[in-house]
Amino acid sequence: MSRNLKLIAVILSLGILLTACAGGQVAQNNSGQYKNGMVVSAHPSASKVGLDILKKGGNAVDAAVAVQFALAVVYPTAGNLGGGGFLVYRSAGGEVATLDFREKAPGKASRNMYLDAAGNAIPEKSLFGHLAAGVPGSVDGMVKAHEKFGKLRWADLVQPAIDLARNGFPVTEKQAEELNEMQEPFRKFNPDKTYFIKSKFTGGDTWVQEDLAKTLELIRDKGREGFYSGEVADLIVAEMAAGGGLISKEDLKNYQAQWREPLIGKYKDYKVITMPPVSSGGIALLQLLNSVEPFPLKRYGHNSDSAMQVMIEAERRVYADRATHLGDPDFYKVPQKQLIDPSYSKMRMNNFNWNKATLSTDVKAGEFPKESEETTHFSIVDREGNAVSLTTTLNGGYGSMVFVKGAGFLLNNEMDDFSVKPGAPNMYGLLGGEANSIVPEKRMLSSMTPTILEKNGDLFMVVGTPGGSTIITSVFQTILNVIEFDMNMQAAVNAKRFHHQWMPDEVVVEKGSPDSLTRLKLEGKAYKFRERRAIGRVDAILKTRWGYYEGGADPRGDDTRLGW
Template sequence: MKKLVVLLLGVCALFSVLPVLADSQPSQYAQVSADERAAVATVNPYATQIAIDTIARGGNAIDAAIAAAFTLGVVDGHNSGIGGGCFILVRMADGRIFAIDGREMAPAAATRDMFVVDGKANPELSRTGALAAGIPGSVAAFDKLQKLGGKLTFREVILPAADLAEKGFSISPALAERITATADNLAKFPASAAIYLDKNNKPLSAFSLLQQKDLAATYRSIAKQGSSYFYSGDFAKKTGRWMAANGGMITSKDFANYQVKMRKPIVSEFAGYTLYGFPPPSSGGMHVAQILNILEQFDLNKLAPAERYHLMAEAMKFAFADRAHWLGDSDFTKVPLSIADKRYAKAIAQKISLEKTTADITAGNPDVDIQHLMQKHTTHIAAADLDGNWVAITSTVNTSFGSKVVIPGTGVVLNNQMDDFSAQVGAANAFGLVGSDANAIAARKRPLSSMSPTLVFKNGEPVMTLGAAGGPTIISQVVQTLLYALNDSMPVEKAMAQARIHQQWNPNLLFVESAMPVEIQQALQKKGHELKIWPSMGASQAIQLRDGKLVPVAEPRVILQNSTK
């Protein structure tokens, strides 16, 4: 148990900052275009500014979101980049809604027990080095999104990020911390060390200049040749050669075989709104809907604050127990979509007491409960325009700097998304999450994710786009923002500033932000919760339509962290 807590806290330390303060929004993170017809919110000022500049050059929200994503691969490469994957939910101006799956894929040579050594899963193999990486999907997904609804060309949205990579930028304190924390592993790979460490193999310091000329060249090659450069051209060949020489499984053929998947969104109702979430291999859409469905079985407006937090925690426990048992890539395993049904939520709600915690929670059986239905650290980008384009992109390389591998000559950090599979039933991944055979490793399979890009509609019209970063806390962040914004009618910036909790069933702890009043913490303890206090958790982004105007909102915790260093 203690080991799992250390894993979860260690990986999510990226998101641990100071207590939540005001909900004001500095413009560099969340901006509205000059004509007030578009808005963008990201975790980084460079990404937001380049996105807004893209709007000024004639682009729409789709162009802006893609430009932001490529820029984040430059300035926020410890969280995301083209060496990773993404989930995209988009509502087009013509009303069409797409769920674009750009999740990483296991190589063809991957096997069920590839990380098992002497009968036990070896976490180092799935987190660092050649075996840890899956086939990246972000470039293909962004290309697909651009072709579906962008106004500019792929080249036009990529080149500003390429210019920034070549020119360089001042390393933020947050990025410097991540480089320092991962320096020992980065030093194992010469191409990684050449970018992030100095000549003495010491981590680059805050406010020093970080130039990434190889990454700029890779971006320019993609801009010129399209995604084919990445999947069937020089990048795929360089990666295949490096993998062959360093004990990896990925081949250039794996890149050529990668395909974007077009998924059917998870659609649910809450507080008079319609929610669109991302389906498996994301667990986000399923469990955001499930938790909100459970909460809706109670009269939320009559509950005291401690009772509300208790109810949220119990609902999260039941959802994460189901996640561990049922969820995986739906192309490989049967995932009961009835998990997101209100009848199943009602059955779970009947097991919850408002007076004390529920003991011995296990996965439910939605197939039995609702048979009739069975017949039929990551970053988030929010972008929208008044033409009707609404975009939610959650993108990741998994833990900080992914596998720590940069393919020589490319500047691209490869993900370590293979760690999101269940290397062995009951073995925890870097976030302390366990899984079953539903999420077992298999050739060309996509690992389970907590990413939760979400679109919200009222009377058929989009009113909000949101998502978050932070491992499994992504689900709990999105749930709480939606609860406060939709059920309690809070402005999103106020909803985000509320003290957060997180309960993921295993470990059986209630993670609580220190900003929560002590008397509420004590009341939760009296109900049987074992608390683990975090300074703060999460990194959410959202855009809300309010009084006909787009209001972008960036995570106040991240803004506070960067403004106090």
């Protein structure tokens, strides 16, 4: 080998070594890092649809629209036409926007519609069946996102979902297991329908949904009108009449997604762009970050007893505030400015005691001076650096369990996210009050927390997750895993999570965490633990210091990261 060739070889080797080691991150070829764009979603087929759109010259919003419709086909437990959600957008130049396409209460909804004659909550009525459904927002949300920021033709973004529905897609092993477990409720709430009903689903089966394909064709050809009027609207209203639901043609005609002012906060050197109410997630996330910022978490160490104690106590106080102060800003004056003021969080943490757990019964919402589990999230960044963080849901897995006959899609059970009665818990055990009471055309409170972070004016992270009440704490911990505990994106997503939501007064942890010594120390301070299986399914993208996009796809599901 010549002297020049040897020198080149040494330089190349040194460059690879530096890239592999710096900042705890690994080389591009070994870590799933890509330069031109990335999609991370809950299903491999949906991620492929999004990546194909990016490769065809579409931007992040184009890909988000295509992925949203694809998930309605391939991930029906949470992907949807009959649900709603939130979108956070950041352009490559730093423009930010947030879109609220959350469902609304029907016009005939009433405050006490889920109470019995004695005034007690009837949980089943808000959870299952036709009466549990709010007016869907997903289709109008995608239309408005595309109108404002889209680049490719609308029809080209809906067509991949039509192809998946008509030609079929391979069912994953996890999907097959879940669908087999759901046969009883599908039959119970859809006695005159055959959707999703089969003697046995097997991984690898090709799943065809012809009625859903026809519905998507109407949306492709007519846009908003293909869903909120005409044939599909008639089918929704007929379904309501058949099962005692409340959604009317007028409700569908009047529904409008809303562009809202993004919620902006800071954590150390990072700018946090997140969702304002009617999501509770953005305010709660900023409160949590404000609460822990004064503490040296990095020195404490990931999931150490000290780090966990600080984070648990912050979560306890923030969820107490959520129960009292948050609701639809179109109907209730949310004290947003006060809640996200760092001095307020500092005051709330003043009575934190290192020696003993705070009792949740002693924690109330703060006072101010007068003035699904089954959700799904996806993160997308395009070649130019535009980013979308989008969380969407039917609320519970498969929503109300009710299919729209002839249209092939499920309706949500989002009405359960209202405070059915002050002090009565919803399906996630969350309490609520007057701010989130049922009012016609009001949006129900949500925990969804799609978020984008900047560092030094540049894109840093796109993150979000499903998980009902655990959404906020999962996003919170994933952000800290990267910033404070020096994890790469995939490691931050993989890490064991925990959750406290004020009431019930317990720390929910993923099985096998924390380690026995840490748990013993915290139990000695009167913290109560309850183990469960997976908490959340975070899908996130990190922009590395070298300009690559590094994905974190949650191994708790079929989540898939794809880039180019």
